[in-house]
Amino acid sequence: MILIDLNKRQEQILQIVKNKGPITGEQIAELLKLTRATLRPDLAILTMSGYLDARPRVGYFYSGKSGNRLLSERIRKLKVRDYKALPVIVEENLSVYEAIVTLFLEDVGTLYVINRDHQFAGVISRKDLLRASLGNKNLEDVPVSIIMTRMPNIVTVGPEDTLFEAANKLIEYQIDSLPVVVPLEGTKNAFEVIGRFTKTTITRAFVEMGKEDAI
Numbered sequence: 001m002i003l004i005d006l007n008k009r010q011e012q013i014l015q016i017v018k019n020k021g022p023i024t025g026e027q028i029a030e031l032l033k034l035t036r037a038t039l040r041p042d043l044a045i046l047t048m049s050g051y052l053d054a055r056p057r058v059g060y061f062y063s064g065k066s067g068n069r070l071l072s073e074r075i076r077k078l079k080v081r082d083y084k085a086l087p088v089i090v091e092e093n094l095s096v097y098e099a100i101v102t103l104f105l106e107d108v109g110t111l112y113v114i115n116r117d118h119q120f121a122g123v124i125s126r127k128d129l130l131r132a133s134l135g136n137k138n139l140e141d142v143p144v145s146i147i148m149t150r151m152p153n154i155v156t157v158g159p160e161d162t163l164f165e166a167a168n169k170l171i172e173y174q175i176d177s178l179p180v181v182v183p184l185e186g187t188k189n190a191f192e193v194i195g196r197f198t199k200t201t202i203t204r205a206f207v208e209m210g211k212e213d214a215i
């Protein structure tokens, strides 16, 4: 379903179908004093974008969906798997000092920590690192495993979850990022991190939708 700005003629067609549908393309053309061929592109746009439904031998009828409704339906269809970013994964024995360096080098706000068995173990955020740095001179000696937020207290999403569900979790739990996880093969209750979902992910999806061509 595509959200578009309708031109004047498309608005007219929409109005006609709203009032008189189901109605054939031929009949719409007659009412507008145009040829069927002239209307074809407009009708195609209106059906492809979901404003109108078309049934063979019946004609066009109004889908009853407003622009806003179409937009929210569209948003709810977007999947985490199509928007997730690459996760930055570190091992649990990495020092706080190295974690800070990694944050800068990778230009991210959150690191995901795995244990020796490659299982997802924890999350380290900017504030975790700042807190650990306060008054602590030996950041090279402190492993991230001591300061991270640990599983199972981590809010995660799956690749098949919707962007909308993920965005809701960011708001609800007041966090900056969600690890995208799948069950780790051959284990029970262990996960593999396959992505990163952040407020930037949502912003990017928003910008992409705004840029989309009319059709």
Ligand code: ADP
Binding pocket: 109, 110, 123, 124, 125, 126, 127, 128, 148, 149, 153, 154, 155, 156, 174, 175, 176, 177, 178, 179
């Ligand atoms: P920042 O430290 O930049 O404010 P967050 O708001 O994401 O970043 O992190 C706040 C706290 O929540 C930190 O202690 C962090 O470890 C923890 N945290 C971050 N992401 C998650 C998550 N997905 N689930 C649970 N806790 C998280």
